[in-house]
Amino acid sequence: MCLYSLLAGAAAGHHRFPDGFKFGVATAAYQIEGSWNVSDKSPSMWDDWTQQNPHLIPDGSTAEVACDSYNRWEEDIRMLKDLGVDYYRFSISWPRLLPTGLPNQISQDGVRYYNTLINALLQNGIQPYVTIYHWDMPRRIYNMGGWQNPLMITWFGDLARVMFSLFGDRVKTWLTINEPLLVCDVSSQGWGPGKKDTEIGLHLCTRHVLLAHARAYEIYGEFREQQKGRLSIANQFMWYEPEGPGDEEITELVLQYMNGRHAHPIFSKEGGWPPAVERHVAKSSRDAGYGLSRLPPFSEEEIEYIRGSFDFLAFNHYTSQTVRAARPGEPVGGDAFFDVPELRARTQGRPGWPAAENGWLYVYPEGLRKILGWLKQNYGDIDIIITENGYSTSVRSLQDDDRLHYYREYLKQLLLAIEEDGVNVVAYTAWSLMDNFEWTDGYTSKFGIYDVDFSDPERRRRPKKSALFYREVIRTRSLDVPDPHIKDEL
């Protein structure tokens, strides 16, 4: 064997994923299913909000049909099979399963739909990874205050119990709540059907989300021995770095506020809010004349209840931001919903980081490696599943070189984190299987590795170049694959 092929072999080895590493793709019920009012399904808060606010969605669209996956799930399975994924992360629609929001009425049609989907996945050798709550809250629960109501802890626990009882014999990986950061912070800044209250409501929401997650973990304890599955929460973690010299301290506080607030209570050894964040909000609350900190302290029992409520650590990651303190009088927040008003911190993409067309996604692959290192440093050696990662485009095309490049570079950094930094990442999920209803962006922001023709009643799906690339990565378990050629155009 010549030196060249030895070196090539070593390089190829460098881009191989460890044995046992799993690959998947993700979607969420509201973004793909459609059939918003079939059988006994009740409206979700997103159904109401999109129908009442078309002017707030760039294309004025709704998810009434979306990808029509309620009817076309067999096509989804064919795509998954073709990609060769190990698992499919999808969510179960709360108002489809429990039309009253509560367990007094379980929809037989909802049960039938998810049973059919889960069974078909398993028949094709694909593991279901199920998200219990991916934002489509029943109208009734929303009208009762949603996550600001402490009864959510009970209601969410009841929902989780129904799901474990019905599907837990076949579902072995559960994610309780998708992205507390979006559910509470971003929503409370007025995004989508959020309840606008960044001072009090936001922190109540976060508190209840964490307690509800822990409640679901506790209930899973009743099923664990028999079902032998695992459960965690799917956080949104961005990477933050100082904009310039002198911004280090505020950056670490932002990391603790934006990421640690949703992770420290669960994954740290001590539990509870990150101490620096707790101190900061307590002081600013006192200064503003509040009696109790706006970030209500957890009791000792609550700290213990939430601490350790995980079997692995899961997070979604798309982008990174730089951080600096706002200048005196400078506005924080508003349209720039990634700013951190609580800390008077301005965040933005660094000039030079390529930006996707959706206005917030900056491409900084090293950020993935850095956030993985930060998690290991803060919470130790926990198995990590990346539950979403992906890139958005606004124009339909099967030649999605930018997306392919994004995946290649982020996966490279992921491998470096595993091999060089010893981070225990065990699975990676691409968002998304196909273009879908991207919340307040409607269909204008496309994250799919499959194109969906939303003007076609059949909702024809076609693989983009990135799908062919991902399929090769999965098949070879390595990044040493060339860019595929794709002849087709739309």
Ligand code: GAL
């Ligand atoms: C995540 C969310 C997904 C998807 C994605 C792309 O925050 O969980 O549902 O919308 O962002 O923006």
